[in-house]
Amino acid sequence: MSLIVVGTMAFDAIETPFGKIDRIVGGSATYVAYAASNFIQPINQVSIIGHDFPQEEIAELKSRGVVMEGVEVIKNKKSFFWSGRYHEDMNSRDTLVTDLNVLADFDPTLPDSYLDSEFVMLGNLQPKVQMNVIKQLKNSKLIVMDTMNFWMESAMPELEKVLKKIDVLLINDAEARQLSGQYSLVRASKTILGMGPKFLIVKKGEHGALLFHADKVFFAPALPLEEVFDPTGAGDTFAGGFMGHLARTKDISFENMKTAIIVGSAMASFCVEKFGPTRLKEISKEDIDKRLQQFRELVNFDIEIR
Numbered sequence: 001m002s003l004i005v006v007g008t009m010a011f012d013a014i015e016t017p018f019g020k021i022d023r024i025v026g027g028s029a030t031y032v033a034y035a036a037s038n039f040i041q042p043i044n045q046v047s048i049i050g051h052d053f054p055q056e057e058i059a060e061l062k063s064r065g066v067v068m069e070g071v072e073v074i075k076n077k078k079s080f081f082w083s084g085r086y087h088e089d090m091n092s093r094d095t096l097v098t099d100l101n102v103l104a105d106f107d108p109t110l111p112d113s114y115l116d117s118e119f120v121m122l123g124n125l126q127p128k129v130q131m132n133v134i135k136q137l138k139n140s141k142l143i144v145m146d147t148m149n150f151w152m153e154s155a156m157p158e159l160e161k162v163l164k165k166i167d168v169l170l171i172n173d174a175e176a177r178q179l180s181g182q183y184s185l186v187r188a189s190k191t192i193l194g195m196g197p198k199f200l201i202v203k204k205g206e207h208g209a210l211l212f213h214a215d216k217v218f219f220a221p222a223l224p225l226e227e228v229f230d231p232t233g234a235g236d237t238f239a240g241g242f243m244g245h246l247a248r249t250k251d252i253s254f255e256n257m258k259t260a261i262i263v264g265s266a267m268a269s270f271c272v273e274k275f276g277p278t279r280l281k282e283i284s285k286e287d288i289d290k291r292l293q294q295f296r297e298l299v300n301f302d303i304e305i306r
């Protein structure tokens with residue numbers, strides 16, 4: 001049972017009200033891999049990096065069962081670079097710089113050894129690239145995809161085609177409203193589920209996440225944390241926990257997806273505690289179990305309905 005993760009492996013510069021870092025490893029596929037590897041290995045990574053991507057990071061990922069055969073290295077170019085600044089409330093940010101560098105050439109061919117993977121996480125990328133990956137898959141059981149407002153504005157016809165091919169769409173509340181043209185997230189979910197995906201997850205940052213399927217809905221809170229230091233990568237880390245749990249249990253029912261979004265929320269709650277993926281590299285299985293227990297206590301209550 002293996003998982004394909006497609007996305008960026010990057011350098012980020014991040015500024016939050018609590019601090020600033022000029023260069024730290026990031027990228028959607030990096031966060032997904034760090035989170036998911038706690039639950040499932042191997043992880044078949046698909047990305048593109050330049051000559052500057054640190055060997056130690058690659059070694060660290062490999063030690064967690066992340067297979068690098070599908071990560072293309074472009075020797076004469078730099079890795080993707082993104083820089084962002086968070087607002088006071090940490091729920092919104094401005095993108096300051098996006099240097100595509102190697103990402104401009106990203107059009108992956110999946111290695112033969114990846115083709116039978118059953119679980120597929122397509123990080124936020126050009127819809128054309130996401131479609132190209134989907135076309136190569138031979139045995140997929142669940143395709144989960146992230147996207148962003150930029151693609152809704154610049155590549156909507158391609159995005160609509162990809163939506164018809166996937167099982168789960170994972171976006172934030174502003175993106176769900178933009179994609180559907182509906183303010184109510186319940187109405188938005190109906191419109192979006194009508195576009196192709198069977199499940200929709202709407203991430204609401206510190207306010208948790210909603211899972212929609214047909215006429216069913218489930219809500220998972222985010223853990224109320226004393227301090228959120230850096231939210232970068234929280235969405236991708238959520239996706240990694242979600243996918244890792246589903247791939248490990250091989251159960252793609254709505255009931256199991258409810259557990260998966262709690263696992264995703266627990267992983268995201270670690271991610272925000274330190275800059276970039278730093279915290280994800282420190283945590284143990286015991287830390288994760290303890291946090292899952294905190295989630296259980298957070299939402300568990302008795303009620304007698306007469």
Ligand code: AMP
Nearest residue numbers: 008010026027028082232233234235236
């Ligand atoms: P998140 O905070 O979950 O939205 O993810 C942040 C990560 O996404 C950062 O580490 C960036 O390197 C990466 N990223 C930012 N912009 C893009 C983009 N346009 N395409 C792909 N990855 C991006």
